Amino acid sequence: MSLSIAPDSVPANIARKAASIRLLVLDVDGVMSNGQLLFSAQGDELKAFNILDGLGIKQLMTAGVDVAIITGRSSPLTAKRASDLGIKHLLQGREDKLDALVELATQLGRTADEIAYMGDDLPDLSAIQFAGLGVTVPNGHWFVRQHADYCTTAGGGTGAVRELSDLILASQNRLDALLADYLLDAKVTSGQ
Structure with missing residues (x-):
């Protein structure tokens, strides 16, 4: 496994946990x-979503990893983003993130070890601790960073989800083949 997503190598225990992930759950x-x-x-809500994150989410789903969103707020923009990305599991207005996560895991037949949860603030902490791989971002609350298994190098909204998706795919030995499809040599060989 070779990762270039962070300046330091990913610890072996994190790679082992990521190898088992079948469901990635994201806060917004x-x-x-x-x-x-x-x-x-006029009171219209605006949010900026990162395009790198979007492709990472799609790549995970193509590789057979389910992706879900659990958020404490309800927002038409979040629903639109989830729809645009093909995310089928969207739980909005769920302030008890752990309860929502356990409900989703039961519905999908997933164990905690098969789940990665990524959040940034105190309402996410119990879900981060429940998941087999609990992840946060450097702009997350310090107490959450202290108790998460892993903290990305990219901040929330600036490629952190893509960093985690690459980490999961690399740990499952799927990233190199996926990236190779984007190289010019692969396109010339396949006649595209």
Whole structure:
């Protein structure tokens, strides 16, 4: 496994945990976005989502890893983003993240060891601790960073989800083949 997603190598225990992941569950504000809530003068909510994260999510799903969103807020923008990415499991308005995660795991028949959960603030902490791989971001609350298994180098909304998706795919020996498909040599060989 070779990763270039972080300046330091990923610890072996994190790679082992990531190798078992079959479900990635994401918080939205502070993870898929930078955590800022912007409103227009008319009261319309605005969020910025990172395109790198989007492709990483799609690559995970193509590789057979389910992706879900659990968020404490309800937002049409989150529903649109989930729909655009093909995320089928969207739980909005769920302030008890652990309860929502256990409900989702039961519904999908997943054990804690098969779940990665990525969050950034105190309401995410119990879900982070429950999951086989609990992940946070460097802009997350210090107490969450202290108790997560892993902290990405990229911040929320700036490629952190992509970093985690690459880590999971690399740990499952799927990343190199996936990346090779994007090389010019692969396209020339296949006649594209």
